[in-house]
Amino acid sequence: MYALFQRIQQRSKKESAFVIGSPALIWQVIFFYLPLLLMMVSSIFILSEEGGIQGVTLKNFIPLFSSTHLTVIFSSIFLAFSTSLLCLVIAYPLAHFIAFKAGKYKTLMLFFLIVPFWTNFLLHVYAWFFVLEREGFLNTLLKKMGLIQEPIHFLNSIFAIILMMVYCYLPFMVLPIFSTLERFDRRFLEVSDDLGDSWLETFKKVMLPMTLPAVRAGFFLVFIPSFGEFIIPELMGGDKTYFVGNVVSQYVLGNETGELGAAFMVLSCLALVVAVMFIYFAFRKVSRMLLRGLQ
Amino acid sequence: MTKSQDEGVILNKINLTIPSGEFFALLGPSGCGKTTLLRLIAGFETPDSGVIYLGNTDITHIPVNKRKINIVFQNYALFPHLNVFNNVAYSLVIQKISKEEIEQRVIKILKAFHLENHIFKFPSQLSGGQQQRVALARAIINEPEVLLLDEPLAALDFKLREKMLIELIELQDKLKTTFVYVTHDQFEALTVADQMAIMNQEGDIEQIGTPQEIYEFPVSSFVAKFVGTTNILTGTLHNIDTDPEIDISHLGKFKVYIPQKKGWMFDGCTAALSMRPEKIYISKKPVENFTNTIKGEVSQIVYHGRSTQYNVIVNNQFKLQVFEQNEEHFPHEDIDYDDEVYLCWQKENALLLEN
Numbered sequence: 001m002y003a004l005f006q007r008i009q010q011r012s013k014k015e016s017a018f019v020i021g022s023p024a025l026i027w028q029v030i031f032f033y034l035p036l037l038l039m040m041v042s043s044i045f046i047l048s049e050e051g052g053i054q055g056v057t058l059k060n061f062i063p064l065f066s067s068t069h070l071t072v073i074f075s076s077i078f079l080a081f082s083t084s085l086l087c088l089v090i091a092y093p094l095a096h097f098i099a100f101k102a103g104k105y106k107t108l109m110l111f112f113l114i115v116p117f118w119t120n121f122l123l124h125v126y127a128w129f130f131v132l133e134r135e136g137f138l139n140t141l142l143k144k145m146g147l148i149q150e151p152i153h154f155l156n157s158i159f160a161i162i163l164m165m166v167y168c169y170l171p172f173m174v175l176p177i178f179s180t181l182e183r184f185d186r187r188f189l190e191v192s193d194d195l196g197d198s199w200l201e202t203f204k205k206v207m208l209p210m211t212l213p214a215v216r217a218g219f220f221l222v223f224i225p226s227f228g229e230f231i232i233p234e235l236m237g238g239d240k241t242y243f244v245g246n247v248v249s250q251y252v253l254g255n256e257t258g259e260l261g262a263a264f265m266v267l268s269c270l271a272l273v274v275a276v277m278f279i280y281f282a283f284r285k286v287s288r289m290l291l292r293g294l295q
Numbered sequence: 296m297t298k299s300q301d302e303g304v305i306l307n308k309i310n311l312t313i314p315s316g317e318f319f320a321l322l323g324p325s326g327c328g329k330t331t332l333l334r335l336i337a338g339f340e341t342p343d344s345g346v347i348y349l350g351n352t353d354i355t356h357i358p359v360n361k362r363k364i365n366i367v368f369q370n371y372a373l374f375p376h377l378n379v380f381n382n383v384a385y386s387l388v389i390q391k392i393s394k395e396e397i398e399q400r401v402i403k404i405l406k407a408f409h410l411e412n413h414i415f416k417f418p419s420q421l422s423g424g425q426q427q428r429v430a431l432a433r434a435i436i437n438e439p440e441v442l443l444l445d446e447p448l449a450a451l452d453f454k455l456r457e458k459m460l461i462e463l464i465e466l467q468d469k470l471k472t473t474f475v476y477v478t479h480d481q482f483e484a485l486t487v488a489d490q491m492a493i494m495n496q497e498g499d500i501e502q503i504g505t506p507q508e509i510y511e512f513p514v515s516s517f518v519a520k521f522v523g524t525t526n527i528l529t530g531t532l533h534n535i536d537t538d539p540e541i542d543i544s545h546l547g548k549f550k551v552y553i554p555q556k557k558g559w560m561f562d563g564c565t566a567a568l569s570m571r572p573e574k575i576y577i578s579k580k581p582v583e584n585f586t587n588t589i590k591g592e593v594s595q596i597v598y599h600g601r602s603t604q605y606n607v608i609v610n611n612q613f614k615l616q617v618f619e620q621n622e623e624h625f626p627h628e629d630i631d632y633d634d635e636v637y638l639c640w641q642k643e644n645a646l647l648l649e650n
Contacts, residue, residue, distance in 0.1 A: 185370075185372060187368050187370065187372040188372055188374060190339055190359075190366075190368075190372070191366075191368065191372045191374075191433075192385070193339075193358075193359045193360050194337060194338075194339075194359055194360070194364075194365055194366050194434075195360075195365065195385050195386035195389065195433070195434075195437065196360045196361075196386050196389050196390070196437070197360060197385075197386075197389050198360065201389065206374060209376045210374075210375065210376055291376075291377070291381075293388050294377065294381040294384065294385075294388055
C-alpha cells in the first residue's frame, strides 16, 4: 500500500490524477458505458440465437415513429421541464432564505431539507396518498374551508405526478443554488446599491447572472433524471399516463420486445440530448438578456 | 457636513465635520468602528440616533442608491461577470444615458487611469493595482460629492501602495471631490490626508487636525503612540510657572517646555513626556547645547536603510528608542552594542501630555 502511495507521489500530477480516478472510471465503464453500448448495439444489430451479429437494421425504429411513441417522449420532456421549472421557482427563494436570512438556523434548515431522503421512498408515496386521497387531508381541509362540496380527484393525475416529482427532486435544485449563494459576497449587492441601482435591477444584473451557473446545474440535475423517471408516474399516475421510463421498462421486461425497448431508449436518449442542448442555449440567452443594456 | 450618532457600543456619540473638497483620513486601530462610520455615511447602515448631513441636507434616511456618495471597498467587489468597461459603466447605464455618451465617458476615464488596453478584460484577468483603478473609476465616474475609500490599498504590496497613494492625491487634487479615506495604517493616512481624525478603540474621536498637527502635537498619549513611534515617560511636574521640569523616578529631573498652560497642569501633578525617537540625538561623547541629557546603554541596533534605530536601556529599566538619519555612508560615530551613550534633546521637541 505504501509503495503504491509512493509511486503515486512520484508520478507527475496528471498521471496521479489518472491513477486516483481510475477505479471510478472502471466502474463507470463497466456499469454505465458498456450497458449503454449494449443497448445501442442490440437496437440496430440483428443477432442470431448464439449471439453472433447477422446484420444491421433500423427496423426496430420504424414502429417508434408513431404518434403514441412520440407523444410519450414529448410528455416526458414536458414532465421533466415543468418539474425543473417548479423546483426552480420554489428552490431559489428557499436557498436565498437559508443562505442569507436563516442565520444560526442555517444548518438546521439544511438538515430538514435532506431529512426526507433518510426515509424509504415508498413511505413518501404512501404519505402523499393519505394527503391526496378522496377522504384525505387535502380534500378534508378544502371541504372544511367551504371551498369545495365534492372531494376532488387528486390521485392518478398529472397534478399528483408533478407534485411528487417536485417533492422528490427539490433538494437537487436547492443545494447547488444554496452553495453558490452562501459564497456570494454581499458587497456586490452593496456596490450595486451604492452605484444607484434598485434592488430588482441588482437582482437581475448582479445576483442572478452570478448564480446562473448554479441554477443551470440544478436545472440539469432535476431535468435529466425526471425525464427517465418511471416509479413516480407509475405510483401517482395510475395507468393513465405513459412516460419514457414506463415504456422502456415495459418493452425491456416484456416478451420479445427487448430490441424495441433498446431502440426506444436510444431514441429517447437522443431526444434528451436535444432537449438538454436546447435548455443550455436557453440559459445562455437568458444570461444575455439579463445583462441587456450593458455592452 | 456634521453628524453625530449613537450606534450601540460601536460608535459613541460621535460628532465629526468633514470639510468639503478635502482629502480626509480616518485613522484608527482595527475594530474601532471606522468602517461602521463609513458605512453609515454611505447609507448601508442607519444610526440609532443622530443625523448625517451632506452639505446642508439631512441624508440620514435617504437610501443608499439615492445618495451622491460612492464607496470603494477593500476587496474592490468588482463584478466578476462583467468586463472592465461594464464595471465602470454600471452607474451610467442605470441612468439611461445614451450609449454614445456612456462610451465616451467610460473611455475617457479608463484612459485617465491607464486602463485603455484592458477594456474588455474581466476582473480576474487584472493585476491588483489594475483592479484597484477599475474600482476607483467605477466609483468616481458618476461624479459623487463624496468618495469613501475603505482601506482600498490593503491588498497591494508596499511599492504599489506608495504609487497608488500618490495617484490618489493627484486624483483628489484634480476632482476636488471630498475623499474620506479609512485606514489603520498611519503611513497611508499621513501621506494622503489634508485633514485627519484619529479614532480610539472605544469608538471616540481623539483628535482632528492636519497630519503635521497630529504627528507633532498629539493631544493624548494614545494619539502619540498610535501615529508614529514615541517614547513615553511618566513623572511629576514641578515649577510650572517659573522653570518647569518633570521628575521621573529613578531617572532624574528634566526640563520641559510649556507653551501654554493646560487645565490639568498643576505643581505636583503627574504627566507623560512624549519624545519622538528622531528628535533625540545619540552620541558616545557628552554634547553641549542640549537642554536635557541622559546616559544609557545600547541594547539593540536595527538598520532600516535611511535611518538606524537604537534601543537604549537607561538605568536598567527604561527602554528608549532613537532614530538616527543615515545622511552619509558611514555614521559620524561607530556605535555598537553595549556602548555607553548620551541621549540629548531640546525641551521644545518633547511634548507634555495628560497622563
